[in-house]
Amino acid sequence: MVADRCRDDTAELARKAGAQVCVNTHDLTIGAVRALGARHLLAGLNHHGATRTLLLSTDADTVVKRDWAVRHVRRAEAGWDAVAGTAQLSSGLATAAQPRYEALLAQARSPAGHGNVYGANLSVRASAYRAVGGFLPISTAEDHDLWHRLFRAGFRVAFADEAKVTTSARLDGRAPEGLSARLRTLSSSLPESCCRHVGRREAGPHALLGPGRNSRVFGLA
Numbered sequence: 001m002v003a004d005r006c007r008d009d010t011a012e013l014a015r016k017a018g019a020q021v022c023v024n025t026h027d028l029t030i031g032a033v034r035a036l037g038a039r040h041l042l043a044g045l046n047h048h049g050a051t052r053t054l055l056l057s058t059d060a061d062t063v064v065k066r067d068w069a070v071r072h073v074r075r076a077e078a079g080w081d082a083v084a085g086t087a088q089l090s091s092g093l094a095t096a097a098q099p100r101y102e103a104l105l106a107q108a109r110s111p112a113g114h115g116n117v118y119g120a121n122l123s124v125r126a127s128a129y130r131a132v133g134g135f136l137p138i139s140t141a142e143d144h145d146l147w148h149r150l151f152r153a154g155f156r157v158a159f160a161d162e163a164k165v166t167t168s169a170r171l172d173g174r175a176p177e178g179l180s181a182r183l184r185t186l187s188s189s190l191p192e193s194c195c196r197h198v199g200r201r202e203a204g205p206h207a208l209l210g211p212g213r214n215s216r217v218f219g220l221a
Contacts, residue, residue, distance in 0.1 A: 002037040031142030050127040061168035072123040081155035085121035085163030119143035
């Protein structure tokens, strides 16, 4: 787990729970933070080990189900090198913003769209991750960038509806053009009377979750 500029007891609690913790106190981009976690896990791992290791990425403001990792591992065992799961919002958007939000989702799912890739719900075989250079130190779209490089390099990538997470619908995330920024854009012009919430919805096409209080990267052998 990468404890990214935490102001609470995240790192201590994670260690007590048995997690390997990498603490970052610098003002790094989200791409650099994810890369830091991956390097921490992959240090000393040889090629054979890398082919049998799966990196899973999620965020501190995201809740995963008990079988989340298992579902990603099953896809890897079936031969996929990278898997992008889906994400639903912890609460819905203001009612008047919903049509615009649904339009963004439809665009993402179109042949020309990116298919909804979330750093909050992503797995990559370690050998494939290394082969394309891993996460780049960019401030936004680090997940899409990695995904496209994997695809262009000929690695097998898949979208998995069965691997779901629930992520925060907050409007104050760190990623400059992430999900929070997109939700703010959708809601900014709405009258106050419209700002009531509806049920859970899938996270939008630009769900580039910032590290929140901390970002987490897990390696499963």
